[in-house]
Amino acid sequence: MTPTVLIVDDHEDFRAFARRLLEAGGLKVVGEAGDAASALSAAQDLGPQLIVLDIKLPDAEGLDIARQLGETSARPAVVLVSSRDAGDYGARIEQSGARGFIPKAELSAARLLALLGMCL
Amino acid sequence: MIRRPQALVLLLGIAVASAAAVGALTTTNARPAPGATALHVAAGLSFIGVGVVVWSREPANRTGLLTAAVGLAWFVTDVRYLPSSVAFTVADLVGAPLAYAVLAHLAVAFPSGRLRSRSERAVVVIAYGWLILENLAQDVFWAPADSRCDCVRNLIVVHRDAHLHGIVGNVQQAINVVLAFVVLRIVLDHWSKATPPGRRALAPVFWASGPILLAVIALQAVGAFGSLKGLDAALAYLTPLALMSLPFGFLAGFVHSRLSHLAVGHLVIELGGAPPRGRLRDTLARALGDPSLMVAYWMPDFRAYVDTDGRRVDLPTEQNQRAATFIERAGEPVAALLHDPSLKNDPWLIDAVAAAAGLALENERLHADISAQLKEVRASRARIVEASDAERRRLERDLxxxxxQRLVSLSLALRLAGDQLGNAPEPLVRETLNAAADQLRLAIAELRELASGIHPAILTEAGLGPALQSVAERAPLPVALTVPTDRLPRPVEAAAYFVVCEAVANICKHADAHSATVSARRLDGRLLVEVADDGVGGADPSHGSGLRGLADRVAALNGRIDVVSPPGQGTRIVVTIPCG
Structure with a gap:
C-alpha cells in the first residue's frame, strides 16, 4: 500500500516541489498545510501515515508540535525538515518526539522511507 | 535692624502700655491690684516686643506682625479707663475678646504666618466674628450697676436684665471653650503631622497652648459660676503669666535658632577640611538639622537635576511636602537643596549654609556630571552592542x-528534473544536471556557514549551552565542555559565545595544543567563562584584533577578559560578565 504524506511548510514553492518529488518517488501526498493550526486539523482529518514538518512555522515551532501531530488519530511518523543544519537545533530535535530530521535540500522519498525503515 | 513700621508699632505699644498702666493705677472704679496691673502690662508688652523683633527679622512672615497685634489688642480693654461712654462701651464689646481672636489666628497660622487650608481660614474668621460680636448679645441686657461714677455708661443697653444677661453669658462661655478646643485641635494636628525640624519650629505654640487653654477655661468658669475661692483674683495674675509663655517660647526658639546658626561656622570649618566625596550631604544635613535633606545637582547637558549617582531627581511640588533652595554660582545653577519646608522659616540659616557650601557643591556637581555622562556612555555602548546583535540576528533570519529557501527549492527542482529524465539516453544532460546539483549543494552549505558566522541560529534558538556544544563538536581537537543548562540574557550569551569561538579558533591556529577545556557557569550573579589549553602559551592579547574587539563587547556589558599565558604552560582566558 502506498504510504500517505502530509507536507507542512509555510513556503508554497517548497510544498509544490516537495509534493512532485515525493509523488515521483512513489509516495501519495494527501495534503499540504502552511501553518501549525491547519497542520493539526489536516492531520486529524486526513490521517496521513507520514508528516513532513518544517521546523519554523509562522504560528509555532515545528519542534513544539511534532509530538502533538504524532498523537493524532492515524499515529503518523513525523519527520522534521529545515533549510538549516541539524546542528543548529542541538538536542532539541531528539527531544521533540519526531522520528528524525532531513535537511530540506536533501529531501526525497527514499531518504524519508529509509529514515522510517520502510520500503515500497 | 528694626525698620520704620516696626519701630512705629513698638513706640505705639509702649505708649499704649504706659497709658494702660496709668489708667489702671489711677482709676477710681474697680481698681486692680498693682501686681496684677504690672503683669497685665508685661504680658502685652512681651507680645509687642517679641513680635517686633520677629517681624524685623522676617518681614515677609506675618507671625511677627500677628504677635505684635496680640499685644496691641491686649490693651484695647484698657480704654475703659478713659472717662468716655464710647470708650467704655468699645472696651467692653471688643476689649479682651479681640486679643484672644488674634491669638487664635496666630496659633493656627504659626509658624509661617499663613493659613494652610480653607477650614483653617473658616476657623479664624469665625473666631474674629464671634469674639468681637459675642459681648454684643450680653451687653444689650447689661449696664455697669456698681459704677460709682455716672460719667460712663454702656451705650448699647436696651433692657437691663441680670437674669437674661447671665443666661446669654453662659452660652457665650460654653462656645468660647469649644472654640478654644478647636484651636487646640488644629495646633495638635499640625504637631502630629510635623517632621522633626517642623516640630522645632512649632514648639513655642505647642508648649504654650496647654497653659493658655487652661487659663481660657478657668476664665470662662469664673464667668459662669462666679468667683471660686478667690480664683478670679488669682486669674488676674495667672492669665497674663499663661499668655506670656508664648512670647517667651518664641524667644527661646529664637535663641535656639541663633545656636543652630553656630552650626554654619562648624560647616565652614568642615568644608575647609574637604570632606570625603559623597559625605557632603551628611555634613549639610547636620548643619541644617534636617536628616531628610537631599542634594540634587544641575546637569546643564541634560537640563535636569540628578543625585550623586547620576539619577534624575524630581523637584518638590506643592503635594509632596518638600521645599527646594536653589544654589547658583556666577549666575549658573549649581545644585538644589531639597529639604523640610519648615527650614524656610529660618531663611538666614539655609542661605548661610548654601553660601558656605557653594564651592564644595560645585565640585560635587562636576563629579555627578561626570558620573551621569559615564552612565550614559556605558548605557549607549550596551545599546550599540545590543543593536548590532539584533542586526546580526535579522541578517541571519533574512538569509x-x-x-x-529559494536555493533549497531550486535544489528540489533539479532533482525532480533528474528523476523526470528517467532512463532517457542523454548522459550529457544528466551529467550537467548532477554538476548543477553539486554546485547548488555547495552554495547552500556556504550560505549556511555564512549565516551561522553572522549569528548562529542555535544560539538564538537553543542558547549558550547547545551553541558551545556545537563549537566543541566542530573543533579539530578534543574539547572538554561544562555549560549552563538555563538561558541567559541575549547580549551575555552572544558575548560569551563569540569569545569562546575566537579563543578556540586561536587554539587551533597558534597554540599547538592537544586538548582544550571550555567551561561556562553562573557565579554570584555573573557568568564566568574559562577557555584553557595545554599548548605552548606565550600568547600576547595585545596582538591581533580578534580578542581586543571582543574585550570591547564584554566591557560594554560591564564585564572583563583576562588572559594568562606563560610560555610553555598553555593559555587560559577568563571572562566574567554580570548577568543578573
Whole structure:
C-alpha cells in the first residue's frame, strides 16, 4: 500500500516541489498545510501515515508540535525538515518526539522511507 | 535692624502700655491690684516686643506682625479707663475678646504666618466674628450697676436684665471653650503631622497652648459660676503669666535658632577640611538639622537635576511636602537643596549654609556630571552592542528565509528534473544536471556557514549551552565542555559565545595544543567563562584584533577578559560578565 504524506511548510514553492518529488518517488501526498493550526486539523482529518514538518512555522515551532501531530488519530511518523543544519537545533530535535530530521535540500522519498525503515 | 513700621508699632505699644498702666493705677472704679496691673502690662508688652523683633527679622512672615497685634489688642480693654461712654462701651464689646481672636489666628497660622487650608481660614474668621460680636448679645441686657461714677455708661443697653444677661453669658462661655478646643485641635494636628525640624519650629505654640487653654477655661468658669475661692483674683495674675509663655517660647526658639546658626561656622570649618566625596550631604544635613535633606545637582547637558549617582531627581511640588533652595554660582545653577519646608522659616540659616557650601557643591556637581555622562556612555555602548546583535540576528533570519529557501527549492527542482529524465539516453544532460546539483549543494552549505558566522541560529534558538556544544563538536581537537543548562540574557550569551569561538579558533591556529577545556557557569550573579589549553602559551592579547574587539563587547556589558599565558604552560582566558 502506498504510504500517505502530509507536507507542512509555510513556503508554497517548497510544498509544490516537495509534493512532485515525493509523488515521483512513489509516495501519495494527501495534503499540504502552511501553518501549525491547519497542520493539526489536516492531520486529524486526513490521517496521513507520514508528516513532513518544517521546523519554523509562522504560528509555532515545528519542534513544539511534532509530538502533538504524532498523537493524532492515524499515529503518523513525523519527520522534521529545515533549510538549516541539524546542528543548529542541538538536542532539541531528539527531544521533540519526531522520528528524525532531513535537511530540506536533501529531501526525497527514499531518504524519508529509509529514515522510517520502510520500503515500497 | 528694626525698620520704620516696626519701630512705629513698638513706640505705639509702649505708649499704649504706659497709658494702660496709668489708667489702671489711677482709676477710681474697680481698681486692680498693682501686681496684677504690672503683669497685665508685661504680658502685652512681651507680645509687642517679641513680635517686633520677629517681624524685623522676617518681614515677609506675618507671625511677627500677628504677635505684635496680640499685644496691641491686649490693651484695647484698657480704654475703659478713659472717662468716655464710647470708650467704655468699645472696651467692653471688643476689649479682651479681640486679643484672644488674634491669638487664635496666630496659633493656627504659626509658624509661617499663613493659613494652610480653607477650614483653617473658616476657623479664624469665625473666631474674629464671634469674639468681637459675642459681648454684643450680653451687653444689650447689661449696664455697669456698681459704677460709682455716672460719667460712663454702656451705650448699647436696651433692657437691663441680670437674669437674661447671665443666661446669654453662659452660652457665650460654653462656645468660647469649644472654640478654644478647636484651636487646640488644629495646633495638635499640625504637631502630629510635623517632621522633626517642623516640630522645632512649632514648639513655642505647642508648649504654650496647654497653659493658655487652661487659663481660657478657668476664665470662662469664673464667668459662669462666679468667683471660686478667690480664683478670679488669682486669674488676674495667672492669665497674663499663661499668655506670656508664648512670647517667651518664641524667644527661646529664637535663641535656639541663633545656636543652630553656630552650626554654619562648624560647616565652614568642615568644608575647609574637604570632606570625603559623597559625605557632603551628611555634613549639610547636620548643619541644617534636617536628616531628610537631599542634594540634587544641575546637569546643564541634560537640563535636569540628578543625585550623586547620576539619577534624575524630581523637584518638590506643592503635594509632596518638600521645599527646594536653589544654589547658583556666577549666575549658573549649581545644585538644589531639597529639604523640610519648615527650614524656610529660618531663611538666614539655609542661605548661610548654601553660601558656605557653594564651592564644595560645585565640585560635587562636576563629579555627578561626570558620573551621569559615564552612565550614559556605558548605557549607549550596551545599546550599540545590543543593536548590532539584533542586526546580526535579522541578517541571519533574512538569509534563511530568503536566499536559502529559494536555493533549497531550486535544489528540489533539479532533482525532480533528474528523476523526470528517467532512463532517457542523454548522459550529457544528466551529467550537467548532477554538476548543477553539486554546485547548488555547495552554495547552500556556504550560505549556511555564512549565516551561522553572522549569528548562529542555535544560539538564538537553543542558547549558550547547545551553541558551545556545537563549537566543541566542530573543533579539530578534543574539547572538554561544562555549560549552563538555563538561558541567559541575549547580549551575555552572544558575548560569551563569540569569545569562546575566537579563543578556540586561536587554539587551533597558534597554540599547538592537544586538548582544550571550555567551561561556562553562573557565579554570584555573573557568568564566568574559562577557555584553557595545554599548548605552548606565550600568547600576547595585545596582538591581533580578534580578542581586543571582543574585550570591547564584554566591557560594554560591564564585564572583563583576562588572559594568562606563560610560555610553555598553555593559555587560559577568563571572562566574567554580570548577568543578573
Amino acid at each position: 534563511h528565509d530568503g536566499a536559502q
